[in-house]
Amino acid sequence: MCFEFDQVSFSWPGGRTILDRQDMALPEGVFAVVRGPSGSGKTTLLRLLNRLEEPISGEIRYLGRRLADWDPPQLRQQVTYLQQTPFIPDLIVRDILLYPFRLGVNSGKIPPGDEMLGAMMARVHLEEVGLDESGAQLSGGQRQRLGLLRAMMAEPRVLLLDEPTASLDRETRIVVEKMAMDLCRQGVTIVMITHDGFVPEQVPVAEVTIQHGQVTVCL
Amino acid sequence: MLGALDIGSLELGIAGLFVAAAGAVSLWGRLNLEKPLIIGAVRCGVQLTAMGYVLRFVFDVKSAWIVMGLFCLMVVFAVRIVKGNVKERQIPFVLTSFLVMLTVYAAISAVVTGVIVGTSPWWDPRYFIPLAGMVVGNSMTALGLSLDRLFSDLKTKQDQVEMCLSLGGTAREASQEIVTDALKAGMIPSINSLAGVGLVFLPGMMTGQILSGSDPMLAIRYQIVVMFMLVASTALTVTAVLAIVRRRCFGPAQQLLIRQGKRRE
Numbered sequence: 491m492c493f494e495f496d497q498v499s500f501s502w503p504g505g506r507t508i509l510d511r512q513d514m515a516l517p518e519g520v521f522a523v524v525r526g527p528s529g530s531g532k533t534t535l536l537r538l539l540n541r542l543e544e545p546i547s548g549e550i551r552y553l554g555r556r557l558a559d560w561d562p563p564q565l566r567q568q569v570t571y572l573q574q575t576p577f578i579p580d581l582i583v584r585d586i587l588l589y590p591f592r593l594g595v596n597s598g599k600i601p602p603g604d605e606m607l608g609a610m611m612a613r614v615h616l617e618e619v620g621l622d623e624s625g626a627q628l629s630g631g632q633r634q635r636l637g638l639l640r641a642m643m644a645e646p647r648v649l650l651l652d653e654p655t656a657s658l659d660r661e662t663r664i665v666v667e668k669m670a671m672d673l674c675r676q677g678v679t680i681v682m683i684t685h686d687g688f689v690p691e692q693v694p695v696a697e698v699t700i701q702h703g704q705v706t707v708c709l
Numbered sequence: 710m711l712g713a714l715d716i717g718s719l720e721l722g723i724a725g726l727f728v729a730a731a732g733a734v735s736l737w738g739r740l741n742l743e744k745p746l747i748i749g750a751v752r753c754g755v756q757l758t759a760m761g762y763v764l765r766f767v768f769d770v771k772s773a774w775i776v777m778g779l780f781c782l783m784v785v786f787a788v789r790i791v792k793g794n795v796k797e798r799q800i801p802f803v804l805t806s807f808l809v810m811l812t813v814y815a816a817i818s819a820v821v822t823g824v825i826v827g828t829s830p831w832w833d834p835r836y837f838i839p840l841a842g843m844v845v846g847n848s849m850t851a852l853g854l855s856l857d858r859l860f861s862d863l864k865t866k867q868d869q870v871e872m873c874l875s876l877g878g879t880a881r882e883a884s885q886e887i888v889t890d891a892l893k894a895g896m897i898p899s900i901n902s903l904a905g906v907g908l909v910f911l912p913g914m915m916t917g918q919i920l921s922g923s924d925p926m927l928a929i930r931y932q933i934v935v936m937f938m939l940v941a942s943t944a945l946t947v948t949a950v951l952a953i954v955r956r957r958c959f960g961p962a963q964q965l966l967i968r969q970g971k972r973r974e
Contacts, residue, residue, distance in 0.1 A: 593882055
């Protein structure tokens with residue numbers, strides 16, 4: 491199993507219960523679509539998977555090993571979370587994309603060259619953006635796609651995508667969804683929050699629903 | 710030393726007219742600052758007079774225990790002021806600040822009195838107390854600025870920090886830029902004073918020595934030592950406190966604990 495929940499509870503201090511002693515299992519290699527009403531805890535669920543949040547009780551396992559036993563940077567290098575509005579530093583596009591290679595966890599890895607970066611950008615329709623362009627000048631949709639490419643750079647095994655298509659037009663949304671499905675076919679487990687009726691195609695799908703502190707998984 | 714000319718009670722009263730002038734400005738401009746002004750002026754007079762008696766006693770008794778006790782008390786008050794200037798209440802920093810300030814200030818003040826000025830004993834209250842007082846007073850402002858900047862930046866730049874963490878960055882990598890900015894925020898005022906001293910302002914210690922009849926060149930040498938001492942104490946205190954407090958802003962999973970509005974345990 492990719493992720494297993496064993497009686498996991500989470501609530502905000504003095505506030506709502508997001509998860510109430512929940513058990514769940516998510517196999518490796520699936521495309522998990524997370525749905526639920528606003529405020530039900532979809533983002534928190536994703537953040538629990540790479541320890542940006544910690545459960546108040548219970549245990550989460552990744553690849554059979556307790557999350558607490560993983561070195562946090564190693565875990566997050568494998569289980570990478572993409573924020574709903576990705577933070578794009580005030581750098582040129584090349585440096586934004588290669589940001590993961592500045593981190594100690596990726597030391598020794600060889601960053602891709604300009605040709606490869608250009609090809610990756612073309613896959614998400616960013617071919618008009620130059621590698622020496624400032625990231626500050628990009629539109630919301632371009633920043634979203636750049637954030638996705640950056641998250642893929644260090645080749646994670648799991649991508650946690652927090653509504654990656656929310657700020658995109660229909661055409662670009664399809665491009666991003668196709669890219670996520672391609673990654674899934676290459677063996678990357680995708681856990682993606684979506685508000686629309688998107689259903690992944692030609693990949694093993696897991697429908698994850700979260701509501702009133704309960705989480706259900708339909709394979 | 711020739712000694713400064715005496716200021717009698719009548720003359721002190723005349724100086725009080727300056728406060729009255731400030732009060733008049735407040736009344737004229739409807740600033741509503743009369744009450745804090747009067748309270749501040751009275752506190753200033755009472756606290757300094759009390760300190761005068763304490764210093765006279767400490768100078769007469771010349772006990773290392775009393776000197777160190779007074780020094781500890783100064784640091785306690787400085788930490789209270791730092792606590793008051795920092796809005797963050799979720800991350801503990803008071804005890805750490807106290808211990809670091811106590812250690813750094815004591816070490817620097819002892820080097821200055823024992824080695825540079827060459828007093829015997831090194832804790833001679835006539836030198837140790839005023840020098841330590843200047844170190845404490847200046848560095849506490851820097852520490853307050855740095856801590857406040859650290860906490861507020863970690864909150865407002867949560868997205869930036871978590872972007873780095875999410876990609877596999879350590880807490881240290883994710884907060885490096887914020888810590889550097891916080892360090893600069895604390896240190897720049899004391900570096901600016903190094904550049905401005907003698908041109909833009911004459912520091913109180915030098916002025917005091919000159920007024921009490923010291924050779925201006927001797928007063929200046931003392932002032933140079935004090936300025937260097939202040940820069941070192943600020944740098945060491947702020948660096949050490951930030952290094953410790955920064956770790957407390959992250960949990961065991963290197964997740965950010967300090968956030969706008971709420972904090973996870």
